[in-house]
Amino acid sequence: xxxxxIFMALEGRRVVLSGGGEAALAKLRLLLKxxxxxxxxxxxxxxxxxxxAESGKLTLIPRAMEPGDALCATLFYAANEDDAxxxxxxxxxxLDGALVNIVDNLEDSQFITPAIVDRDPVTVAxxxxxxxxxxxxxxxxxxxxxxxxxxxxxxxxxxxxRTKVEALxxxxxxxxxxxxxxxxxxxxxxxxxxxxEDLLDxxxxxxxxxxxxxxxxxxxxxxxxxxxxxxxxxxxxxVVIYDRLVAPEILELARREAVMLSAGKEGFGPSVTQDAxxxxxVSHAQSGAHVVRLKSGDPTVFGRLDEEIxxxxxxxxxxxxxxxITSASAGVxxxxxxxxKRGRNSAVRFITxxxxxxxxxxxxxxxxxxGEVAAIYMGKKSARFIQGRLLMHGAHPETPxxxxxxxxxxxxxxxxxxxxxxxxxxxxxxxxGPALVFLGLAPRAALQAAEEFEQKEAAV
Ligand code: SAH
Numbered sequence: 001x002x003x004x005x006i007f008m009a010l011e012g013r014r015v016v017l018s019g020g021g022e023a024a025l026a027k028l029r030l031l032l033k034x035x036x037x038x039x040x041x042x043x044x045x046x047x048x049x050x051x052x053a054e055s056g057k058l059t060l061i062p063r064a065m066e067p068g069d070a071l072c073a074t075l076f077y078a079a080n081e082d083d084a085x086x087x088x089x090x091x092x093x094x095l096d097g098a099l100v101n102i103v104d105n106l107e108d109s110q111f112i113t114p115a116i117v118d119r120d121p122v123t124v125a126x127x128x129x130x131x132x133x134x135x136x137x138x139x140x141x142x143x144x145x146x147x148x149x150x151x152x153x154x155x156x157x158x159x160x161x162r163t164k165v166e167a168l169x170x171x172x173x174x175x176x177x178x179x180x181x182x183x184x185x186x187x188x189x190x191x192x193x194x195x196x197e198d199l200l201d202x203x204x205x206x207x208x209x210x211x212x213x214x215x216x217x218x219x220x221x222x223x224x225x226x227x228x229x230x231x232x233x234x235x236x237x238x239v240v241i242y243d244r245l246v247a248p249e250i251l252e253l254a255r256r257e258a259v260m261l262s263a264g265k266e267g268f269g270p271s272v273t274q275d276a277x278x279x280x281x282v283s284h285a286q287s288g289a290h291v292v293r294l295k296s297g298d299p300t301v302f303g304r305l306d307e308e309i310x311x312x313x314x315x316x317x318x319x320x321x322x323x324x325i326t327s328a329s330a331g332v333x334x335x336x337x338x339x340x341k342r343g344r345n346s347a348v349r350f351i352t353x354x355x356x357x358x359x360x361x362x363x364x365x366x367x368x369x370x371g372e373v374a375a376i377y378m379g380k381k382s383a384r385f386i387q388g389r390l391l392m393h394g395a396h397p398e399t400p401x402x403x404x405x406x407x408x409x410x411x412x413x414x415x416x417x418x419x420x421x422x423x424x425x426x427x428x429x430x431x432x433g434p435a436l437v438f439l440g441l442a443p444r445a446a447l448q449a450a451e452e453f454e455q456k457e458a459a460v
Pocket of ligand 1: 328379409437
């Protein structure tokens, strides 16, 4: 983050702008929404600027900028649409001690003005550090559509009602009140006021809420592979208890006030014991919280889900499962392959490389058959063991094996090999993220060809 977003109080502060054309007008329209003391220095100013000066909204200094014009200014805008003049005035303002922005010149600006969605007092500022102005505009457009034009009015009325809401205990109850209030679009001030009174009454007399647990699949990493239900659960959670494998981008989606607790485990390698995790889940739910237990992929696949369900059952805590996309699904999608295929395999196995007791044993004889397909979770460390067992049971050394690391994430990597070379190839590839081993699957030829082409290009 090169630019840190802040909201600056401009009441009574000096803001100076140099320029009198279109660029100046665009900035002034924004600045006039604030309570700053605005001065415009321009030898030639557009009629709107002159009109604003006449009505006292700003001060117009009708000449070119001179040293001292930006003294005591908090912010300075160079908006002359002339590089040489902008550089000159920026230098003067800099000497006067103001923070300087040169319009359309990110490089030489000390601050930038974001795209703004204005529902005063609610303001959304969107910045892309100059990387994608088109994207900023499209985000602004979709926010403009999403946020009711009455939001500002509702926020102002809500703010005036805050002291009355202190009758509700701090925390979940007060939050539930406000989210109920903002959930409905109230068009008029008197309706909003009435609604607040009714809502407060309802919330003050509501029976004690019971907590519950959603056991939620976070998918393989790409936030777009979250289900809508998972998204909703994260939006509403009071407490989120997440595994280490859950991608940070997904944790970002949790409600800002939610308490975020790491269960710190990856697959079968817990650093917080399962009993401690169960206890965490149950105790938060019992204190009335909506707990989201967030697990990577699908919670029903190698997720020790049943132990957590049993703990909830034993404590009489309500629970639901929100399924997710398991990493095997994301993995084969990246390979351009199907998990099952007519004439190749009519069954697929999801197996684990190791379990709580060490290397996991499987029906190696069956897995060694031609055409078998298996997605091996937690298979990195046990790759040599699996390779040895399969070869010992007669698997063909040429059997395709593909390892995919960080499936669906930007850092995704694919190792395409064969059973006889799985090790040492995997160790040499130095995968350090979560990885799945696919037995009996190679990336589709087209993907492989594309990759080879890229490698060749890189080598040139
Ligand atoms: N419930 C999860 C699996 C948990 S076990 C699911 O449905 O995907 C943890 C193992 O899942 C890891 O050791 C790794 O083998 C696999 N895994 C999880 N996320 C992955 C990803 N993005 N890419 C590749 N493998 C992943």
